[in-house]
Amino acid sequence: MATSGDRPLKDAVGELPDEPGVYTFVDEEGDALYIGKAVSLRDRVRSYFAGSHPGRIGLMLEKAAGVETVLVDTEAEAYLLESSLIKEKRPRFNVRLTDDKRYPWVFVSDEAHPRIDIVRSQEEEGSYFGPFPDVGTARDLVNLLREAFGIRDCPRELPNGCIKHEMGLCMAPCFKDNTGAYLDAVENVEHVLNGNPRPAVRVLEERMGDAADAHRFEEAARLRDRIEDIQRLLDEQAIFASRREDRDAIFIESARERSIAVVLPRRGGRIVDQQTFPLPGADQASCPRLLGEFIARYYEDRPSIPHRILVPLLPEDADALAQALSKKNERKVRFSVPQRGVGKRMLSLAEKNAQYQLTRLQHERGPDPGVVDLKERLRLDALPRRIEATDVSHHGGHGRVGSLVVFKNGHPEESAYRRYNLDDDVNHGLDGIREIVRRRLERLTREGDPLPDVLLIDGGQAHADAARDEARALGLELTVLALAKENESIHRPGWSSPITLPANAAGLKLLQRARDEAHRFAIRYGRSQREKALSTSLLDAVPGVGPTLRNRLLKRLGSLEGVQGATLEELETVEGVGSTMARRIQSVLHEDAGEGGG
Numbered sequence: 001m002a003t004s005g006d007r008p009l010k011d012a013v014g015e016l017p018d019e020p021g022v023y024t025f026v027d028e029e030g031d032a033l034y035i036g037k038a039v040s041l042r043d044r045v046r047s048y049f050a051g052s053h054p055g056r057i058g059l060m061l062e063k064a065a066g067v068e069t070v071l072v073d074t075e076a077e078a079y080l081l082e083s084s085l086i087k088e089k090r091p092r093f094n095v096r097l098t099d100d101k102r103y104p105w106v107f108v109s110d111e112a113h114p115r116i117d118i119v120r121s122q123e124e125e126g127s128y129f130g131p132f133p134d135v136g137t138a139r140d141l142v143n144l145l146r147e148a149f150g151i152r153d154c155p156r157e158l159p160n161g162c163i164k165h166e167m168g169l170c171m172a173p174c175f176k177d178n179t180g181a182y183l184d185a186v187e188n189v190e191h192v193l194n195g196n197p198r199p200a201v202r203v204l205e206e207r208m209g210d211a212a213d214a215h216r217f218e219e220a221a222r223l224r225d226r227i228e229d230i231q232r233l234l235d236e237q238a239i240f241a242s243r244r245e246d247r248d249a250i251f252i253e254s255a256r257e258r259s260i261a262v263v264l265p266r267r268g269g270r271i272v273d274q275q276t277f278p279l280p281g282a283d284q285a286s287c288p289r290l291l292g293e294f295i296a297r298y299y300e301d302r303p304s305i306p307h308r309i310l311v312p313l314l315p316e317d318a319d320a321l322a323q324a325l326s327k328k329n330e331r332k333v334r335f336s337v338p339q340r341g342v343g344k345r346m347l348s349l350a351e352k353n354a355q356y357q358l359t360r361l362q363h364e365r366g367p368d369p370g371v372v373d374l375k376e377r378l379r380l381d382a383l384p385r386r387i388e389a390t391d392v393s394h395h396g397g398h399g400r401v402g403s404l405v406v407f408k409n410g411h412p413e414e415s416a417y418r419r420y421n422l423d424d425d426v427n428h429g430l431d432g433i434r435e436i437v438r439r440r441l442e443r444l445t446r447e448g449d450p451l452p453d454v455l456l457i458d459g460g461q462a463h464a465d466a467a468r469d470e471a472r473a474l475g476l477e478l479t480v481l482a483l484a485k486e487n488e489s490i491h492r493p494g495w496s497s498p499i500t501l502p503a504n505a506a507g508l509k510l511l512q513r514a515r516d517e518a519h520r521f522a523i524r525y526g527r528s529q530r531e532k533a534l535s536t537s538l539l540d541a542v543p544g545v546g547p548t549l550r551n552r553l554l555k556r557l558g559s560l561e562g563v564q565g566a567t568l569e570e571l572e573t574v575e576g577v578g579s580t581m582a583r584r585i586q587s588v589l590h591e592d593a594g595e596g597g598g
Contacts, residue, residue: 016042025064032091037078060093070274104138105130113173129193149185246306249346253354254282262354292316305329368410370510388452389514392432393522402436403522437470457482461491468493
């Protein structure tokens with residue numbers, strides 16, 4: 001829950017992550033009151049406390065004692081998880097409890113010559129795959145598979161022929177003697193829909209090779225694009241995969257003082273809940289034992305156990321534990337350590353939620369353990385309560401930008417993050433770091449703000465020395481550390497050699513989080529700057545388009561790609577764009593796109 005001690009709920013929601021997910025308002029007994037989805041959990045939940053909410057929402061907030069969250073990777077996943085949790089928990093203040101929104105499924109019929117279709121109910125005999133976050137995603141996948149493998153989609157067989165066969169969209173088993181080959185194609189399609197694209201991809205790759213050998217290069221290129229599109233669509237759909245096998249994903253995130261276990265149960269193809277359990281602290285060596293003890297206790301009173309349990313590593317005495325669970329369940333239970341695909345995505349989602357829950361729990365109880373751990377292991381003069389980390393990013397040597405992120409008591413303080421535009425002439429490794437450090441420290445001293453207890457640089461000894469030199473040039477003595485990605489070694493000016501902390505050390509994990517956050521922030525800023533520059537340069541090339549009209553186009557159509565893909569009618573809906581200007585915009589942008597794709 002998002003509450004902290006006796007703090008009001010309104011104060012606690014500011015600590016929610018700025019990530020997509022599903023939130024649940026709960027009462028004092030922990031029962032669900034209202035479930036919703038969000039692109040940003042922090043912004044969405046915070047909005048409930050801005051102004052008054054009469055009626056249903058106001059009454060819900062009066063009864064709310066906390067907020068529970070489940071993190072996901074995309075908005076589409078949040079939509080599906082929200083639906084699953086509402087149906088599972090039936091919160092009293094959700095008006096959609098009686099609405100029962102039905103998400104689309106891909107259907108393969110149980111016929112002599114199966115057909116493929118998109119449905120919202122499961123009334124006909126056959127196999128159902130999904131659910132999908134929206135009908136557009138389902139339609140894209142169905143069209144792609146139909147074109148790649150020639151599966152029929154007509155409601156009845158047409159023994160006298162059809163235009164789809166003539167267009168190359170169907171193998172036409174209705175009137176051609178190819179039932180065996182057709183059923184093989186259907187099997188490949190079902191492999192894809194089950195989240196296992198490899199058999200189908202091998203078939204397409206063979207066809208692509210044959211087309212290339214025969215110098216049918218356009219056909220080979222289309223097959224290559226279909227292979228890439230299949231994987232992309234499956235990745236978007238992964239955690240709500242088509243396989244309907246029940247499974248649980250279990251991840252334990254551990255620190256020296258405490259651990260958090262997260263269980264994500266999937267039933268009937270949907271993740272239906274998230275369960276969080278506080279556990280004693282553990283080091284890396286004792287993690288298999290802690291995982292085994294948790295699994296034994298967790299399933300002790302469960303009425304049913306899934307056939308497969310996904311784990312990051314095998315628990316202690318895995319064979320004996322699996323046998324005991326199989327005997328209790330009266331069917332085989334096995335542990336799986338997934339390396340890719342659907343299972344890996346489920347386990348990664350469990351890990352993401354466990355990390356967040358442990359960070360939140362530690363924040364409620366005081367500083368992150370890494371703060372104390374760093375002081376002890378590195379023999380620092382004071383607790384590193386304020387860590388500032390920097391990184392430099394560029395794209396092909398151009399558009400260099402820098403980032404600075406702040407961790408306070410081991411937790412990110414996003415309001416203090418800073419971004420820097422750097423000269424393209426600066427050296428990516430050293431000069432960029434010098435410029436960021438100089439500008440940051442000059443501002444802190446000028447405005448009288450607190451200096452960092454630790455200044456963390458992404459790099460090695462030379463990077464640490466460069467940052468130290470910039471600080472000294474301003475008359476400042478700071479603790480400067482550099483964390484090298486190659487072997488995660490820690491460098492410090494004045495040390496004769498770097499040191500390497502144990503992989504499970506809380507202090508190292510804290511430095512890694514700060515370093516990775518600075519890297520992520522720099523990359524995101526660099527990408528936004530490049531997109532902005534590209535949009536500006538291309539639209540400014542259109543005669544008559546100035547800054548005002550350019551901004552209107554981007555705001556109305558969302559992005560440069562949106563402007564490029566807009567029809568004449570859509571362009572004319574933008575204020576200041578008539579028919580002549582719309583044709584001019586299309587002419588210039590399409591010409592540029594054609595040249596770029598040459």
